[in-house]
Structure formats: structure tokens, C-alpha cells
Amino acid sequence: MSRLPSTIRRRLGLAALAAGALALGGCAGQGPPPNIDLGAGPARAGTVKPDALKDVAMTFTSYGGAFQTGQMQGIVKPFGKLSGARILEDGPTEYAKIRAQVEADFVTWDVVDTDAVWSDGQCGKLLMPLDYSIIDASKVPEGQATRCSVPAMNYATVLTYDKTKFGGRTPQGWKDFYDVQRFPGKRAMFGGAGDAAPGDLEGALIADGVAPEDLYPLDVDRALRKLDTIRKHLVFWETGARSQQMLESGEVVMATVWSGRAYAAVKNGAKFEPVWNQFVPRREALVVPKGVRSPKASMALINYYLGREQQEKLTELTSYSPIHVDARPKVDRLLQSYVTTTPERQRQAIKVDSAWWAENQPAVIEKFTAWLAG
Amino acid sequence: MSVSASPPLPAAAAPPPGRTRRGLRNGSLFLPAAVLLAAFFLAPLAVMVVRAFTDPQTGLQNFSWFFGDAVQVDVLIRTFRTALIVTVVCALLAYPYAYLMTVVGPLGLAVLTLLVLVPFWTSLMVRTFAWVILLQDTGVVNDVLGFFGLGPVQLIRTTTGVVIGMSQILLPFMVMPLYAVMRGIDRRLLQASSGLGAKPLTTFVKVWLPLSLPGLAAGALMVFISSLGFYVTPALLGSPDTALVSQQIFTQVNGLLEWGRGGAMGVIVLVMTLVLLAVSAGALRLLGGQRPEGRA
Missing domain, CATH: 3.40.190.10 (Periplasmic binding protein-like II)
Structure with a gap:
């Protein structure tokens, strides 16, 4: 949440930010998306081809707090290490910022954690369809992988x-x-x-x-x-x-x-x-805003996020419920009783x-x- | 004796000989700030105003939506009312405090200044949560009241709670300008007043108060305008039925992505504030202008 009394001015300034970003985008230039080779064969959740994203910088955005710390430590940072992508994080998720980025065609959030109701409503508008040839959602609980989102966690x-x-x-x-x-x-x-x-x-x-x-x-x-x-x-x-x-x-x-x-x-x-x-x-959802610089990299991160080990670690670190049907996180009895899946x-x-x-x-x-x- | 002038300000000093050149130099000094303001305040403001009239279509639909919605209008009135109460509370607390700062010794001044500034340097979020803990039904304040057989009093989730929290957070903005002005008041004027037979109350009303008025006005302006945009404090210390306009704007801008409506609400608050300021500035000038006349 926000801190300053000037918050509102800032929020209203978002629109201007969009305009500014547009101008910046014109001169700073994003360059063509890097050529990404994620390897051959069917996607397997929880994996990524080593060093496949060496020239890529990615920003993961979530709601902050202990949950985002767990996401970063348990999943996103290890993904960066393995894939070679330079990982940045931002937060908290604000829908207005997604709209500003998409409308300015200057998207800096590569994968975003949002509420699932919202992401379903924005599918095809602000969010792009996911590429299920890169993302293996076969172990995601039934009905939770949709056209534009996979679950980030259950609660x-x-x-x-x-x-x-x-x-x-x-x-x-x-x-x-x-x-x-x-x-x-x-x-x-x-x-x-x-x-x-x-x-x-x-x-x-x-x-x-x-x-x-x-x-x-x-x-x-x-x-x-x-x-x-x-x-x-x-x-x-x-x-x-x-x-x-x-x-x-x-x-x-x-x-x-x-x-x-x-x-x-x-x-x-x-x-x-x-x-x-x-x-x-x-559930919270993982989504990719329309116009993201390298969609393949975003899909690769999401695919890695859905792995069984990653999900077990996420629950152990954050107490939220895993979204892999075979995940068996090692947690005490109290926490086990709060696992909703x-x-x-x-x-x-x-x-x-x-x-x-x-x-x-x-x-x-x-x-x-x-x-x-x- | 005439007490017509406000305390001498640097700007009011006699113009130096090389005035134009200096003015030019001052002008160029102002340039970086002007550029910054233009890029990060005026331009966004312009975008907001344009959005208010064009998003999603060109027209007045965002404004007619706002004024057609009783809840929105209620919240707007509530916002101005709350800001006014906070301003009055801050003035009542800060005025004697600032006066005290001008009469204590250097150590006392240091302590009093720190007491104002240390909370000011603390994060707004932290201070608001501290107030939650103090004011909640099972909180410190109610525990103490209970110990003396009083209470419990409902403080959190009421306008009272919101006003308490906001006043504490905004108090430095009232104390500092008041202190700056009071420090500059010539004490001999007070001696002269009592020497001429005025009772302390008369001296206060006719000498001290008018001379400190610029500080009070500056402080009141800052507190009032800041109050209008408060978001976190009313959200956490109040309840939805004490919500202020900033929370409603947040709903439109971030929850519903209705930027046109959010912009319109911003424009409405801005225009109302400017009108209020113009009116109060006019009133103040009238007040300031009348006094010496009445004396003459």
C-alpha cells in the first residue's frame, strides 16, 4: 500500500507516467527481442534449459511482503541462476500500472502476480494468452490454468x-x-x-x-x-x-x-x-501483460514456477497452498491443516x-x- | 503605535541597487525547479484533466456520473469536513506549542523541536499502525481508561480516530511555520502594549495574534491541503463509512481502471480547493486590511 499523502496525486500521475514512458520508449529504445532458444521436446514444469536466457533481464512483480520474498527465494531467483536471466523484482501489483504499461506499449513487468478473478476478466485486453507449448500445466489443479493465467498459489x-x-x-x-x-x-x-x-x-x-x-x-x-x-x-x-x-x-x-x-x-x-x-x-494468478518484451522468457519463468519442487518450497516458505497436485510440502501439523488443496x-x-x-x-x-x- | 506590517520578510527588504541583474540570476536559479515541476507535476496534471474529459469518450460523462452518485458527493463533503476539523485541531495544538518554543532556552527548544521532528521522520505507515494499536478497542488508550473505571470508548473506526491520527501526523506542518513567524515577532511590541495599559488578553488579541497570523495561515493551508489527499490513515484508522475521496479515487483508478472518472474526481477536488483558497485568501486580506483602518 501507499505511504504518502501525495499518493493520490501519484496515482493520477500514472496516466502521465504512461505518456512519459512512451516518450522514453521512443528514445531509449528497447531494441529487438533477443533470440531465445528454450530447447526441443515437450515442456516439463519446473525446468528450464540452462543459460537459455543469458541476455535477458526480467522483472517479476507480486504483492510484496513475506509471500513475495518466498516467491523470489524459492522460485524466481533460482530460475534466474539456472537460466542466466538477470532477475529484478517490483511490487506491489497495481492494475493501474499494468494498464499504463500496456497502453504506453512499454511493458517492464514480465510476469505479474494478480488476483485470478481480475486476470480472467482482463484476458485478451491487458493480458496476453499463455503459450502452453512452453508451459506444462498438466499438474495444475483442475480448472485453474486458463487462457491467460496459471495459478500462483491457492488460499x-x-x-x-x-x-x-x-x-x-x-x-x-x-x-x-x-x-x-x-x-x-x-x-x-x-x-x-x-x-x-x-x-x-x-x-x-x-x-x-x-x-x-x-x-x-x-x-x-x-x-x-x-x-x-x-x-x-x-x-x-x-x-x-x-x-x-x-x-x-x-x-x-x-x-x-x-x-x-x-x-x-x-x-x-x-x-x-x-x-x-x-x-x-x-487463487492468485500469474499473468503476462500484452506487449511484454520477450514473451518466451515470461512463459519459461511461469513453466519453472509450476514445478513440484518449487511448489513444495513455496508452501514451506510462505504457508500458502501449492498448485501442483502431487506437491507434498514438509510442514508442521498446524500449517498442514491450512493447506486448502x-x-x-x-x-x-x-x-x-x-x-x-x-x-x-x-x-x-x-x-x-x-x-x-x- | 501601529501594528500593521507583518514580520519583516527577506523579500520585503529594500531593493538593492542592481535589482534587475539579481532578478535575472534568481530567475535562472528557479529554472531547474521549474523544469522539474513542469515535467512531473504540470504535465501529469494536464494529462489527468484531459483524461477527465476524454476517457472513455469525449464529454462530461465522468462529471455527470460523479454528481449523479449520492455516495460520491457524500464522501466529497465528508473529505472537506474532515480536513477542516484536522486543520482546527492542529491549530489549537500547535499554536501554544510554537509559542512555548519561542520562550524556552536553547536546550528546551532543541527538545521541543525534536519532539515534533522525530515522529515526522518516521514512516507514515508505521505511525498509522502505532495509532491502530493505541486506539483499538483492546488498545492502550482503552486499557488506561478502563484502569480508571472509564470507557471503553470507541475510537478506532470513527471520525474521531481518523482526526486524532491525521492531526498527529500533520502537526509538524502547523508547528513549523507558526514557530518561524512567532520567532520573528519583536518582543518589545508586547512590552509597549502592556506599557500603554493593555491587559495580557488585549495584548494577545491586538498585537500577538495579528502578527502571528501569517504563520497560522501558512500552516493551516498546508495541513488542510495535505488532509484532502490523505489515504492510508483514514483507511486504517477509519471505517468504510468514514472513507475519504482518495479511497474512492483509488477504487476508480486501480480497482476499476476507470481513469476518466478518477481524473474527474481529481479535477473536482482541485477546483474546489482552489476556490476555497481564493475565498479564504480574500477573507484574510480583508481582515488584514480592515484592522489598521479601524485603528486609524
Whole structure:
């Protein structure tokens, strides 16, 4: 997130940045893309031909924090070493910067970690189709490799509750999030600017009696009306760090949070417990902006990212769930219980309609943001 | 006795003989800053304004969208209101503080200056999170209140919490100009005032306050304008229903990639700010102009 009061001016300046970059691109010149030979034979996830990218500089961009550190250490830097590519990193991911780069035809982010709903919505617009002759997605969980993105990791939006607050009573699911009689106290959920994603709206509809298989198309107005019934018990978090801090400080008795944050809070001593029944599976995606200088290099990095070893290391380093179906990261029992990709967990998940979300996300963001600010 | 002039500023000094040449030299000194401003402020600003009227099509659709959306207008009013409250709070806190800085010895001055500047040198993010920890329901402030049998008080996620955090962060911008101006006030004027029989309050109102007014105006301007663009602090200390316009702009620019709308919102805030500034500058001049007249 941003730091300075001048943030807004800066964000609005993005447009100008685009113009400036265009001018720079004119004189600085990117030169023709280097000739890249990635070797013959079918692609195998987790591999790259040694020294194939010797003259290439690449920038990997993600959301920062411990997760990006893990991505860099566990995957991207080793990829640079092996392939010979000079690796740079940037962050956090901001969609406006992707648009600025693509419109200026001066793309400096070669592979970007984004939210999967957004990337599906931008396929063919700001993002280019992936080349599955270079990327081996055969071990990616079903349905997660799409035309323009592969998963970067899996996680969940999950309901959590304070074990010490309800005298032995245990919330069982979304209905109990709305039951302020039996489970009194403040509840937290996401309420940041400019976003809306699968999770709380689905939960509201399930609590309102909609069967999980009938959720889509989402009746957003109905979900918001349901949320209205507990509005005065709700508090909102804007960032993952803030949600974790709410659990650790005991400010709330229940919260819907990202599974990685729930795990981190519990590990730090928060007395919270997740309710995995009907949790909402989520994923981040790896994408390549249109007009990237050497698409082949981007594809090669993505292919390397999907390897089994790489995914095991990523989970061990970051606590987020691997996106290789055979990955068996060596983690302790607590973390193992937060891995959302195991068959046992997958049975507890609701089924999110990614296509619906990709198409409708802007409209949902507008409604949700208006509801929040009202 | 006349107290009409503001404290002597370097610019107000008598023009030296070789004025034109010096002016020229000063002009060329200004050039690098001018180029920088043009490239990194004026040009982006121009792009933003153009976007507001042309993205996605040429027309006023971005503005009609904004004024047709009750939520957006509410948030805009809330933003100006919050900025005004923060400015008043900062002025009330900084005024006596800056005065104290002018009367203590060198050591006291060093301590008071550091107390203002050390937080100023700390990252805004860190300070905001520190306020979260202090103000939250289970936080330090409520613990202390609880110890005395008071509270708990809802501080975080309220406008009060936002104002507390923003005021602390912006306080240096009020203290410093106030101190700079107060330091330059001639103390003998105060002695003269009391020597002529004025009570302390009268001396304050008729001598000290008018002379310190330029500092107050400068500080208020900086605090008010900075407040209008605050993003992180209201986001973390407030709740969505205390959101300010910067958060709404972020939604449009980064969440929805609606740069035209974001630009329009920027233009609206800019124009409103300029109008407000012009009005208050006019009012200030009127105030400054009236006083000596009334005396004459």
C-alpha cells in the first residue's frame, strides 16, 4: 500500500507516467527481442534449459511482503541462476500500472502476480494468452490454468472464530456468522477500497438460505441486504496485515479472513479457529501483460514456477497452498491443516463460478464499494 | 503605535541597487525547479484533466456520473469536513506549542523541536499502525481508561480516530511555520502594549495574534491541503463509512481502471480547493486590511 499523502496525486500521475514512458520508449529504445532458444521436446514444469536466457533481464512483480520474498527465494531467483536471466523484482501489483504499461506499449513487468478473478476478466485486453507449448500445466489443479493465467498459489476466504468467546459453542458455518444472538460480538470482514472478490457475498447468500449450487449468478443486492442485518456488528479490514492484527488483538470474535492470515495469527498465539465447512477457495494468478518484451522468457519463468519442487518450497516458505497436485510440502501439523488443496479440504469448499466473477467483478465492486461507504 | 506590517520578510527588504541583474540570476536559479515541476507535476496534471474529459469518450460523462452518485458527493463533503476539523485541531495544538518554543532556552527548544521532528521522520505507515494499536478497542488508550473505571470508548473506526491520527501526523506542518513567524515577532511590541495599559488578553488579541497570523495561515493551508489527499490513515484508522475521496479515487483508478472518472474526481477536488483558497485568501486580506483602518 501507499505511504504518502501525495499518493493520490501519484496515482493520477500514472496516466502521465504512461505518456512519459512512451516518450522514453521512443528514445531509449528497447531494441529487438533477443533470440531465445528454450530447447526441443515437450515442456516439463519446473525446468528450464540452462543459460537459455543469458541476455535477458526480467522483472517479476507480486504483492510484496513475506509471500513475495518466498516467491523470489524459492522460485524466481533460482530460475534466474539456472537460466542466466538477470532477475529484478517490483511490487506491489497495481492494475493501474499494468494498464499504463500496456497502453504506453512499454511493458517492464514480465510476469505479474494478480488476483485470478481480475486476470480472467482482463484476458485478451491487458493480458496476453499463455503459450502452453512452453508451459506444462498438466499438474495444475483442475480448472485453474486458463487462457491467460496459471495459478500462483491457492488460499481461501475462511470464517474464523475466537475459541474462548462462546463458552464451548462452536460456529458451524455461514449462518452462525449472522447469528448475533447465539454468537454475540463484533465480526470482521474485508472492506477495502477498489476490490470485491469471492467470499463474503457467497457467505451471505448461503446464510440467507441459498443452496451452494444455486449461488450463481450472485444476487448481490440480496447478499448486501443480508449483510445489512449485521452491519452494526461488522468492522472492516483493508489489508491482510490489519485482519491478522484484529485476530491477534482479540478485537473481534469472528472474522472472514484469508487463510494465510488466519494461519499467521494462530501461529502468533491468536485463539482463533477456522470453520472449513463451506469455505471459499481463492487463487492468485500469474499473468503476462500484452506487449511484454520477450514473451518466451515470461512463459519459461511461469513453466519453472509450476514445478513440484518449487511448489513444495513455496508452501514451506510462505504457508500458502501449492498448485501442483502431487506437491507434498514438509510442514508442521498446524500449517498442514491450512493447506486448502488437499482432497479433504477440497470436499469442504464451495464451488466458485470464476467465469461469472470475471464478467461481473466491476459491477460488484461498484455496488460493494457504495454499500461500504454509505 | 501601529501594528500593521507583518514580520519583516527577506523579500520585503529594500531593493538593492542592481535589482534587475539579481532578478535575472534568481530567475535562472528557479529554472531547474521549474523544469522539474513542469515535467512531473504540470504535465501529469494536464494529462489527468484531459483524461477527465476524454476517457472513455469525449464529454462530461465522468462529471455527470460523479454528481449523479449520492455516495460520491457524500464522501466529497465528508473529505472537506474532515480536513477542516484536522486543520482546527492542529491549530489549537500547535499554536501554544510554537509559542512555548519561542520562550524556552536553547536546550528546551532543541527538545521541543525534536519532539515534533522525530515522529515526522518516521514512516507514515508505521505511525498509522502505532495509532491502530493505541486506539483499538483492546488498545492502550482503552486499557488506561478502563484502569480508571472509564470507557471503553470507541475510537478506532470513527471520525474521531481518523482526526486524532491525521492531526498527529500533520502537526509538524502547523508547528513549523507558526514557530518561524512567532520567532520573528519583536518582543518589545508586547512590552509597549502592556506599557500603554493593555491587559495580557488585549495584548494577545491586538498585537500577538495579528502578527502571528501569517504563520497560522501558512500552516493551516498546508495541513488542510495535505488532509484532502490523505489515504492510508483514514483507511486504517477509519471505517468504510468514514472513507475519504482518495479511497474512492483509488477504487476508480486501480480497482476499476476507470481513469476518466478518477481524473474527474481529481479535477473536482482541485477546483474546489482552489476556490476555497481564493475565498479564504480574500477573507484574510480583508481582515488584514480592515484592522489598521479601524485603528486609524
